Amino acid sequence: MTIKESYNEWAGQYDNNLNRTRDLEARALRECLHEIPPGHWLEAGCGTGKNTGWLAQKAEILTAADFSEGMLQVAKEKNVSENVEFITMDLCAPWPFKAGYFFDAIIFSLVLEHIEDLPVLMKKAAAVLQHKGLIYIAELHPYKQYSGSKARFMVGDTLHELTCYTHHVSDYLSAASSAGLSLHAIKEYFDEEPEGRGKGLLPRLLVMIFQKK
Secondary structure, three states: OOHHHHHHHHHHHHOOOOOHHHHHHHHHHHHHHOOOOOOEEEEEOOOOOOOHHHHHHHOOEEEEEEOOHHHHHHHHHHOOOOOEEEEEOOOOOOOOOOOOOOEEEEEEEOOHHHOOOHHHHHHHHHHOEEEEEEEEEEEEOHHHHHOOOOOEEEEOOEEEEOOOOOOOHHHHHHHHHHOOEEEEEEEEEOOOOOHHHHHOOOOOEEEEEEEEO
16 A cells, blocks of 8 residues: 555544554654744644644644545544644645745654655755744654664554655754754653663654754
């Protein structure tokens, strides 16, 4: 299956599956974004809307985008705030925003592991970001990817593994720099904090916030 087909298949059970990465990222997002100024935000890859409701409370306007019709349908059913607009959007295709259309913040949550060309993606994002605007990125940590972890789910007795690309920390930093973005903050999240740091555990999440220069 393609990545899009996989997420359409996964949509009905995504919220109910045991998923430590999903749950930890939801906590990380709330910790990292609770103090940023409100404005017009783009949730690029909203999935089933696990973060959409919270983001809608913080943003003045939230554009929630995904290329999976199945995921979008679930998100729409549980997020009915008047300041949320849902759109179908493939991040790898030309973005559907006119010249001069700017966001104050762009949120990528567990999305970029499915994007092969980070520099192109980051340039697209920077092109529709306000001066001093922020980009939040949270991804499965490269260390977890090195160990073989990736997005996967079960349908009956069949395991479906999604196409994922391993991006090193330097890849994110280089792609951001080439798009005119500077690193504003970086943090790693473990399954058990702070005790887990001393138990030889790999960090599960890498969180970065970039700012447009």
